[in-house]
Every structure is written in C-alpha cells, then in structure tokens.
Amino acid sequence: MLCDECNLNEASYTVSLMMEGQITTRHLCPECMARVNTHMNAQTVKTLLSSIMAAITGERVASAQEEEEEDDLNSPACPRCGMKFSQYKRSGKLGCPACYEAFREQLRPMLLKIHGRVQHAGRRPLCTEAAQRSRTRQEELSREMALAVSLEDFETAARLRDQIRALAREEKEAQP
Amino acid sequence: MKENRIMVSSAIRLARNYEDFPFDLSTSPIQAEECVSRTANALTLSGVTGFELIRLDGGDERALKALVEEGLISGDLMRTAETAAVLLNRADSVSIMINEEDHLRIQAVTSGLNLQTAADRCFAVEDALSRQVRFAYDEELGYLTSCPTNTGTGMRASLVLHLPLLTRAKQMGTVGQIAAKVGLTVRGEYGEGTEALGDLYDLSNQVTLGRTEQEIISTVTAVGRQLMDMELTLRENALRDDRLRLEDEIYRAQGLLKGARLMKLAEFYPLWSSVRLGAAMNLLDYSLPLMDSLLSMAQPNHLQSFYATLPEEQARAECVRTALDSGR
Numbered sequence: 001m002l003c004d005e006c007n008l009n010e011a012s013y014t015v016s017l018m019m020e021g022q023i024t025t026r027h028l029c030p031e032c033m034a035r036v037n038t039h040m041n042a043q044t045v046k047t048l049l050s051s052i053m054a055a056i057t058g059e060r061v062a063s064a065q066e067e068e069e070e071d072d073l074n075s076p077a078c079p080r081c082g083m084k085f086s087q088y089k090r091s092g093k094l095g096c097p098a099c100y101e102a103f104r105e106q107l108r109p110m111l112l113k114i115h116g117r118v119q120h121a122g123r124r125p126l127c128t129e130a131a132q133r134s135r136t137r138q139e140e141l142s143r144e145m146a147l148a149v150s151l152e153d154f155e156t157a158a159r160l161r162d163q164i165r166a167l168a169r170e171e172k173e174a175q176p
Numbered sequence: 177m178k179e180n181r182i183m184v185s186s187a188i189r190l191a192r193n194y195e196d197f198p199f200d201l202s203t204s205p206i207q208a209e210e211c212v213s214r215t216a217n218a219l220t221l222s223g224v225t226g227f228e229l230i231r232l233d234g235g236d237e238r239a240l241k242a243l244v245e246e247g248l249i250s251g252d253l254m255r256t257a258e259t260a261a262v263l264l265n266r267a268d269s270v271s272i273m274i275n276e277e278d279h280l281r282i283q284a285v286t287s288g289l290n291l292q293t294a295a296d297r298c299f300a301v302e303d304a305l306s307r308q309v310r311f312a313y314d315e316e317l318g319y320l321t322s323c324p325t326n327t328g329t330g331m332r333a334s335l336v337l338h339l340p341l342l343t344r345a346k347q348m349g350t351v352g353q354i355a356a357k358v359g360l361t362v363r364g365e366y367g368e369g370t371e372a373l374g375d376l377y378d379l380s381n382q383v384t385l386g387r388t389e390q391e392i393i394s395t396v397t398a399v400g401r402q403l404m405d406m407e408l409t410l411r412e413n414a415l416r417d418d419r420l421r422l423e424d425e426i427y428r429a430q431g432l433l434k435g436a437r438l439m440k441l442a443e444f445y446p447l448w449s450s451v452r453l454g455a456a457m458n459l460l461d462y463s464l465p466l467m468d469s470l471l472s473m474a475q476p477n478h479l480q481s482f483y484a485t486l487p488e489e490q491a492r493a494e495c496v497r498t499a500l501d502s503g504r
C-alpha cells in the first residue's frame with residue numbers, strides 16, 4: 001500500500017491521528033512518519049515553553065483536562081441520557097437514539113462530511129398494520145413460489161411471482 | 177463461475193437499535209438482558225425457526241473464538257462478552273449479534289459474489305423482528321446507530337476478494353484511493369494495518385446515509401467486478417508472458433503445503449494464496465470451496481477443536497495436508 005501522505009513510497013507505519021475531533025487512521029512511509037514525529041515534537045516543545053512563560057509571568061495555562069471540563073460545561077446535552085455533545089466529539093459515539101434529535105444541528109455538517117448526504121434513502125420500518133400484513137402475505141407467497149419451483153410447476157410460480165410484485169408495488173405507493 | 181475465481185465471500189450487516197434504550201448497555205446488565213430476551217421472543221413470535229441463542233458469558237471460549245474465525249460473529253462481540261449474546265442460524269450463516277456496538281447487528285454471509293442473497297436473508301430477519309418491536313428510526317437520518325458513521329441504512333455490504341497479482345503489481349494503494357472516491361473502502365481481510373495476508377481484501381461501503389440498500393449493493397458489486405476484471409487480465413498476462421515463473425511459484429507452494437509437518441499461520445497465508453491462484457487458473461485440481469474453507473480451518477481455535485492433542489503448528493500442517501489430499 002502507498003503512503004497516504006506523499007503517495008510515492010510504500011507505507012510501513014499505521015498511525016491514528018486526531019483530526020477535527022475524529023480519529024483517523026493513516027498509512028505512512030518512514031519519511032512522512034518522521035515528519036509527523038517532528039511535528040508532534042514541535043507541538044510538545046511549544047506546550048512546554050508556554051508553561052515556562054506562564055511560570056515567569058504568573059499566568060495560568062489550562063490543562064487539557066480542564067479544557068475538557070470547560071468544554072462540557074457549555075456544551076448542549078441530550079435530555080434523555082444526559083450525554084454532552086463535547087463527550088460525543090471525544091468518543092465518536094452517541095449515548096442514545098434521542099441524542100440524534102438533541103444534536104441534530106451539530107450533527108448535520110458532520111454527517112454531510114462522512115456520507116456526503118444527509119437525507120436517508122432506503123428501507124424504513126413497517127409503520128402501519130396494513131403494510132405489515134402485506135409483507136407477511138408476500139413472504140407466504142414467496143414460500144409457496146419456492147415450493148412451486150421445486151415441484152417444477154412454473155405456471156403457478158409465475159402467477160405467484162406476479163402477485164408478490166403487485167403487493168410490493170402497492171406497498172411502495174402507500175408510503176408517504 | 178468466473179466470479180468464484182476472485183470473490184471468496186459476500187457479507188451483509190445491518191445495525192439496528194431499540195428506541196427505548198441507551199446504545200451502550202455493557203454496564204446495564206438488566207437492560208442488556210431485556211434486549212436479548214426481547215429479540216429472542218420477537219423472533220419466536222414471528223414464527224422464525226432455526227436460530228440458536230448463545231450467550232457469550234460463560235460460553236465455551238474456544239467454540240466462540242472459532243465462530244469469530246468463521247466470520248459468523250465479530251471479534252468486537254467478544255469484547256462485550258459479559259452482556260453479549262448471538263442468535264445463530266448455522267445452516268444459512270445468519271447471525272443476530274446482540275449488545276455489540278449497536279443493540280442488534282444482523283449479519284448474513286455467503287460464498288462467492290452473492291450480496292443480494294445475503295441482503296435478502298438479513299431483510300427477512302429484520303422484517304420478522306420489526307413486526308414485534310420498534311427500531312430507532314428518523315425520517316431524515318434513517319436507522320439511528322451508536323456511531324453516526326453507520327446511520328441511515330445501517331448497512332455494510334462487503335466482498336472478500338483474492339487479488340494476488342494486483343498486490344504484486346503494487347496497485348492496491350491506488351485501488352484504495354479510487355474506491356474512496358465512490359464511498360467504498362478496501363482493507364486487508366487478515367492482518368494488522370496495511371497488511372493483507374493471503375492477498376485477501378475486504379471491499380465495503382463506507383457511506384451508509386443517503387443511498388438505498390440497492391445502490392450500496394450495486395456500487396460494491398460494480399467495483400468488485402472491476403477489480404475482478406483487472407486481476408483476471410493480470411493473470412492472463414502472467415500466463416502468456418511469464419508462465420514458467422508462475423507455475424514454479426504455484427507448484428512450489430503446493431509442495432510445501434503438502435510436504436510440511438509443521439506450519440506457522442504466517443507461513444500458511446502466502447502459500448495458500450499461491451495454491452488458490454493455481455486452483456483458480458486450473459493449473460491445480462483443487463476446488464475453490466475447499467481452498468476457501470481452509471482459510472478458517474487453519475486458524476488456531478479451529479485447529480484446537482479438531483486436533484486437541486497436537487501442538488498448533490503440527491495440527492495446521494496435518495489439517496492442510498489432509499484437505500489437499502482429499503482433493504475436492
């Protein structure tokens with residue numbers, strides 16, 4: 001596999017990086033890996049230097065943990081499970097189905113980034129009893145159809161197939 | 177079938193959650209248990225048969241790990257073993273994992289290129305369940321999942337492909353980048369990080385929201401077929417331009433697999449890859465189902481359940497030799 005960074009050399013390292021609150025896995029070649037390391041070192045050095053400055057000037061530098069607590073304080077929370085949006089940003093996992101409603105506005109841009117779209121398409125729960133009955137009937141018919149095929153009664157099988165198709169069409173049209 | 181030369185297996189996985197529970201139940205044993213019994217009861221009430229309920233806590237660890245090796249349950253399910261369970265239908269390779277990352281992970285595996293069959297099996301289970309229970313669903317965001325990367329259809333469609341010549345041509349990095357452009361991802365099926373032991377790759381959809389299940393299945397199938405055509409062309413070229421070297425590699429690998437008395441797993445994968453290539457190109461007379469079943473048979477926990485008295489490396493050599501001698 002080629003290096004994700006330069007696309008030239010064979011990747012020999014797999015690293016997990018925190019980017020925009022999401023953990024991403026990247027495959028890197030030794031050269032690019034070295035660059036990431038120096039970048040990290042530069043960051044560490046900067047933190048260390050600023051703590052020296054803080055000691056000299058008497059200014060307080062917030063620790064990472066304090067920043068997290070600060071974050072949690074101002075972050076919206078899910079009314080059902082109590083999860084804060086800032087907690088989600090750290091873990092990547094939501095607390096309960098109601099979190100989606102509570103954080104809908106914040107989640108939309110993230111979902112757009114992940115999936116490229118935010119409107120669901122595809123299967124949906126069978127919400128009405130009529131739809132459920134229709135689905136049950138379709139399943140019965142397809143079992144009968146399988147039986148007819150195994151008995152080589154293709155005429156019956158074809159008739160059953162048409163019935164199933166008609167039910168499926170009705171079901172689709174009945175959906176909002 | 178042409179597809180079987182490249183496509184080892186197809187799998188569909190649907191993530192579903194109950195509306196009234198938090199996603200993570202690993203520290204709520206009472207709700208977790210309710211989740212297990214609700215699912216099992218819903219299945220029974222819908223008249224679905226053939227499923228066996230297995231609790232991970234207190235279960236036979238070796239047998240459970242063998243299920244992971246067969247791909248019937250996920251390794252992640254073992255991580256929440258205290259509260260997790262699985263409803264397993266061995267005959268159809270369908271499993272309903274309960275209390276993994278989501279409340280339910282409905283999964284079906286088939287051999288070869290068969291995503292539609294796997295999907296139909298999952299949908300049948302889901303339909304049966306949804307007649308008795310309500311899943312968390314939102315008109316805009318679809319089926320709601322613990323991690324927003326799965327929301328929408330909650331569906332992961334994946335193909336396992338055997339691509340030895342594309343690997344040797346050092347094209348898999350580029351393939352991965354191209355696949356990413358259409359919302360798919362390519363990973364090594366076995367091994368850590370960038371490794372793809374046995375030249376086996378898992379091609380699956382990354383994107384789950386805003387595409388229908390059919391669109392997802394079509395995209396994965398179409399890209400899978402393109403990779404298949406590329407690999408088949410490279411195989412034809414190798415046969416035309418470099419037949420002696422290709423045959424040398426394949427027959428040597430066969431010799432090692434049949435002659436070895438001790439074999440490490442790491443040694444097995446590349447040899448297996450060469451012999452499967454030989455079988456797929458009709459240079460060797462082994463059936464592809466036999467070759468593919470060797471993949472799970474040669475795994476440590478599987479070996480232990482069949483050759484309990486032998487050390488692992490010896491058991492693997494025995495197992496592989498017996499299988500190849502039986503031929504088909």
Ligand SMILES: [Zn+2]
Pocket residue numbers: 003004005006007008009028029030031032033
């Ligand atoms: Zn690089």
Ligand SMILES: [Zn+2]
Pocket residue numbers: 078079080081082083095096097098099100
């Ligand atoms: Zn919540």
